[in-house]
Amino acid sequence: MTQTMKAADVVIIGVGMVGSIIAKELAAAGYSVVGLERGEPRFTVPDFQGPGVHDELRFDIRKALMQDNTREAVTFRNVSSQTALPIRRWESFLPGTGLGGSQVHWNGQTYRFQEQDFVLASHVRERYGKDFLDPELRIQDWGVTYAELEPHYDRFEYLLGTGGKAGNLKGKIQPGGDPFESPRSREYPTRPMKEHYSGAMFRKAAGSLGYHPFPQPSSNLSEPYTNPEGLKLNTCVFCGFCERFACEHYAKAVPQTFILPVLLKNPNFELRTGCQVQRINLDSSKTKATGVTYIDTAGREFEQPASLVITSSFALNNVRMLLLSGVGKPYDPATGQGVVGRNYAYQTMSTVASFFDKDVIINPFMASGASGTLINDFAGENFDHSKLGFIGGSFIGAVNTNGRPINYHPVPPGTPAWGKGWKKAVADHYNHTVMFSVHGSSMAQQQNYLDLDPTYKDAWGQPLLRMTFEFPKNDLKMADYVTAKGVEIGKAMGAKQVVGAPAKGPYTVTKYQTTHNTGGTVMGADPSTSVVNKYLQAWDVPNVFVVGASNFPQNATWNPTDTVGALTYWAVDALKKYMKQPGKLVSA
Amino acid sequence: MSARDAVRLLAAAVLAALPCSAFAAAAIIGDAAAGATLAAACQACHGAQGEGLPTAGFPRLAGQSAVYLDKQLADYVSGSRANAVMAPLAKTLDAKKRADLAAHFASLSPPAAAGAAPADAQVLARGRLLARQGDEAKQLQACANCHGPDGRGESFAAPYLAGQSASYLTAAIGEWKSGARKNDGGRLMAEVAGRLDDADIAAVAAYFQSVGPLP
Numbered sequence: 001m002t003q004t005m006k007a008a009d010v011v012i013i014g015v016g017m018v019g020s021i022i023a024k025e026l027a028a029a030g031y032s033v034v035g036l037e038r039g040e041p042r043f044t045v046p047d048f049q050g051p052g053v054h055d056e057l058r059f060d061i062r063k064a065l066m067q068d069n070t071r072e073a074v075t076f077r078n079v080s081s082q083t084a085l086p087i088r089r090w091e092s093f094l095p096g097t098g099l100g101g102s103q104v105h106w107n108g109q110t111y112r113f114q115e116q117d118f119v120l121a122s123h124v125r126e127r128y129g130k131d132f133l134d135p136e137l138r139i140q141d142w143g144v145t146y147a148e149l150e151p152h153y154d155r156f157e158y159l160l161g162t163g164g165k166a167g168n169l170k171g172k173i174q175p176g177g178d179p180f181e182s183p184r185s186r187e188y189p190t191r192p193m194k195e196h197y198s199g200a201m202f203r204k205a206a207g208s209l210g211y212h213p214f215p216q217p218s219s220n221l222s223e224p225y226t227n228p229e230g231l232k233l234n235t236c237v238f239c240g241f242c243e244r245f246a247c248e249h250y251a252k253a254v255p256q257t258f259i260l261p262v263l264l265k266n267p268n269f270e271l272r273t274g275c276q277v278q279r280i281n282l283d284s285s286k287t288k289a290t291g292v293t294y295i296d297t298a299g300r301e302f303e304q305p306a307s308l309v310i311t312s313s314f315a316l317n318n319v320r321m322l323l324l325s326g327v328g329k330p331y332d333p334a335t336g337q338g339v340v341g342r343n344y345a346y347q348t349m350s351t352v353a354s355f356f357d358k359d360v361i362i363n364p365f366m367a368s369g370a371s372g373t374l375i376n377d378f379a380g381e382n383f384d385h386s387k388l389g390f391i392g393g394s395f396i397g398a399v400n401t402n403g404r405p406i407n408y409h410p411v412p413p414g415t416p417a418w419g420k421g422w423k424k425a426v427a428d429h430y431n432h433t434v435m436f437s438v439h440g441s442s443m444a445q446q447q448n449y450l451d452l453d454p455t456y457k458d459a460w461g462q463p464l465l466r467m468t469f470e471f472p473k474n475d476l477k478m479a480d481y482v483t484a485k486g487v488e489i490g491k492a493m494g495a496k497q498v499v500g501a502p503a504k505g506p507y508t509v510t511k512y513q514t515t516h517n518t519g520g521t522v523m524g525a526d527p528s529t530s531v532v533n534k535y536l537q538a539w540d541v542p543n544v545f546v547v548g549a550s551n552f553p554q555n556a557t558w559n560p561t562d563t564v565g566a567l568t569y570w571a572v573d574a575l576k577k578y579m580k581q582p583g584k585l586v587s588a
Numbered sequence: 589m590s591a592r593d594a595v596r597l598l599a600a601a602v603l604a605a606l607p608c609s610a611f612a613a614a615a616i617i618g619d620a621a622a623g624a625t626l627a628a629a630c631q632a633c634h635g636a637q638g639e640g641l642p643t644a645g646f647p648r649l650a651g652q653s654a655v656y657l658d659k660q661l662a663d664y665v666s667g668s669r670a671n672a673v674m675a676p677l678a679k680t681l682d683a684k685k686r687a688d689l690a691a692h693f694a695s696l697s698p699p700a701a702a703g704a705a706p707a708d709a710q711v712l713a714r715g716r717l718l719a720r721q722g723d724e725a726k727q728l729q730a731c732a733n734c735h736g737p738d739g740r741g742e743s744f745a746a747p748y749l750a751g752q753s754a755s756y757l758t759a760a761i762g763e764w765k766s767g768a769r770k771n772d773g774g775r776l777m778a779e780v781a782g783r784l785d786d787a788d789i790a791a792v793a794a795y796f797q798s799v800g801p802l803p
């Protein structure tokens with residue numbers, strides 16, 4: 001029997017980064033807000049404390065902080081002619097679970113997208129002509145502009161205490177920063193991280209080739225910081241346990257450090273953990289949500305009525321929630337019709353390994369999640385693509401991160417995969433290798449999409465999400481081109497051997513790449529190609545808002561978190577407007 | 589050389605080879621025997637074997653990381669650690685003597701000094717909680733994250749706290765809090781000390797004293 005809870009103004013599905021920021025703002029505005037989190041409550045003390053938090057086997061290899069895929073997996077296939085199978089061990093991407101969401105185990109890399117990214121389709125048409133694009137691609141404009149999002153990027157970065165060096169302040173190029181970035185209204189709230197030796201080598205080599213190196217923006221803090229919510233973050237100690245781990249030092253910007261203590265004090269907010277939302281409930285007209293139905297850890301079913309439903313449960317889960325609830329028309333790749341699940345994109349990840357002699361000592365174990373030196377010379381639209389036959393790009397950077405003993409063993413090609421030869425190579429190269437991340441954009445194409453799996457179900461009997469994804473040819477061309485540029489930088493650093501590994505198809509879910517899953521509930525100005533409007537409000541059901549990287553029409557060069565944060569504050573303004581005129585589509 | 593020192597030595601050797609290393613290689617290769625002859629001047633306050641003088645708040649130095657001790661002496665000279673007694677004394681030592689002294693004290697392992705006042709069980713329980721777990725309400729992480737299990741010290745940068753006298757630890761945390769001491773790079777200890785009230789300072793100091801010197 002379903003128990004009906006007291007109605008709330010707002011119910012939020014997923015109390016991670018997006019959910020906790022929105023909840024804080026709406027609760028502070030006087031609305032009653034219920035936050036439903038499927039995972040456990042967890043806090044820096046006691047849950048993230050040493051020495052247990054540095055258990056590499058538990059957190060890195062066995063993925064202790066991730067979505068429990070014995071209960072709720074994702075099925076995968078490369079192309080529609082295959083049968084998708086459930087991913088039984090997360091490798092390619094690592095969706096988190098629990099209070100604070102996936103941000104708890106992030107690396108802290110905090111980039112803005114550029115002006116052109118938000119108007120990509122128009123920009124490409126204008127710059128290269130209407131026939132330039134590979135016809136299989138499905139790129140489109142976001143419906144929102146960089147200028148509209150700038151104040152929200154700013155607010156989000158000041159919430160987190162992001163460290164960096166501005167390259168463009170109100171249109172004036174700043175020495176030491178990224179000259180390609182779109183204008184910022186003010187400097188970063190904190191200084192850049194200290195530069196590693198590998199970063200210094202990269203800066204010198206990239207500079208000698210005429211490129212524009214800059215410090216990687218980091219939300220692992222470079223100095224003590226008090227954010228506008230009055231919460232204090234500490235200085236990162238470069239412990240080397242960042243991505244896949246929680247931070248014991250209050251030094252990584254995560255909901256536990258930048259917003260939850262304020263949110264949880266507000267009596268207008270109620271957090272309920274262990275709540276697995278089954279669906280958003282719609283009334284008979286199918287144009288109005290009445291609340292959500294969830295099951296708690298004891299197996300009891302509840303209905304939570306609410307005037308407004310917000311789903312903020314990670315890109316993949318946002319898509320699945322809409323599909324399970326019948327919000328928006330599911331995408332059909334055969335006809336190109338429908339919108340939910342459309343334009344799933346990812347990130348195109350390549351690497352360059354530069355092997356040095358033993359007199360060059362890198363100390364990869366001294367690491368944070370975001371202490372590197374980068375260039376954006378081959379990112380996004382920062383270079384002319386007219387003769388290259390692809391769009392998009394990658395940043396290239398030497399980033400000291402994750403140099404942990406079980407999972408980090410850079411060895412040159414030809415090294416035996418096991419045994420004495422492998423051990424010797426690991427010992428020879430561990431401390432004398434610089435790894436570049438070549439972190440690239442991912443374009444949407446007609447055949448890549450998300451839908452509900454016809455066969456496999458979760459522990460509650462609901463269909464799993466099915467992912468159909470292959471790297472677009474455009475992106476592989478891009479990866480080849482930019483990785484070759486990275487190899488040139490490695491050579492200019494004086495490495496004795498430089499090995500480029502551009503992304504190659506077929507895409508595999510068995511190898512870690514990145515957790516930057518995007519698209520599926522795309523935002524836009526046209527309801528025939530987007531699920532939500534520019535205010536992240538479902539076209540078909542105006543009292544449902546969907547917020548996350550699932551809103552990206554295609555993925556840009558950089559890590560998505562800063563843009564998700566900017567969209568979150570952008571949505572907050574729209575939500576406040578909506579609450580004054582409920583039931584209607586928000587307008588400017 | 590204890591196993592712990594061997595690890596420190598190895599780590600420091602790696603660091604010393606770093607072109608941009610800020611750590612002084614000299615500290616690790618300081619001459620403990622030469623330091624022993626210099627140490628006579630230290631004994632009145634720090635004890636014949638570096639065991640410290642709890643009744644007067646002078647810290648135990650025995651078995652402390654040589655790199656850490658060397659850095660403290662250098663910081664007394666630079667003023668990033670302000671101390672009216674130690675600053676003039678440290679200024680009489682050149683870099684080699686500082687390293688030799690540090691190596692000497694790092695090599696000692698006497699039993700705990702007498703005279704430390706015991707604390708009651710409730711105070712110790714609060715101290716143990718802060719040492720091992722921290723306090724979320726104060727956004728205060730466990731001491732163990734940096735200072736090691738039960739304050740045994742981590743590598744060379746984070747000193748041991750176990751077996752240090754409560755009188756010294758109380759004063760030292762007070763120095764972080766007041767800003768008299770600001771020699772830890774990331775201002776980590778200033779942040780931590782700023783979140784500890786007097787009762788918590790007393791508790792954590794009493795706890796680490798009660799642990800006693802660790803092997």
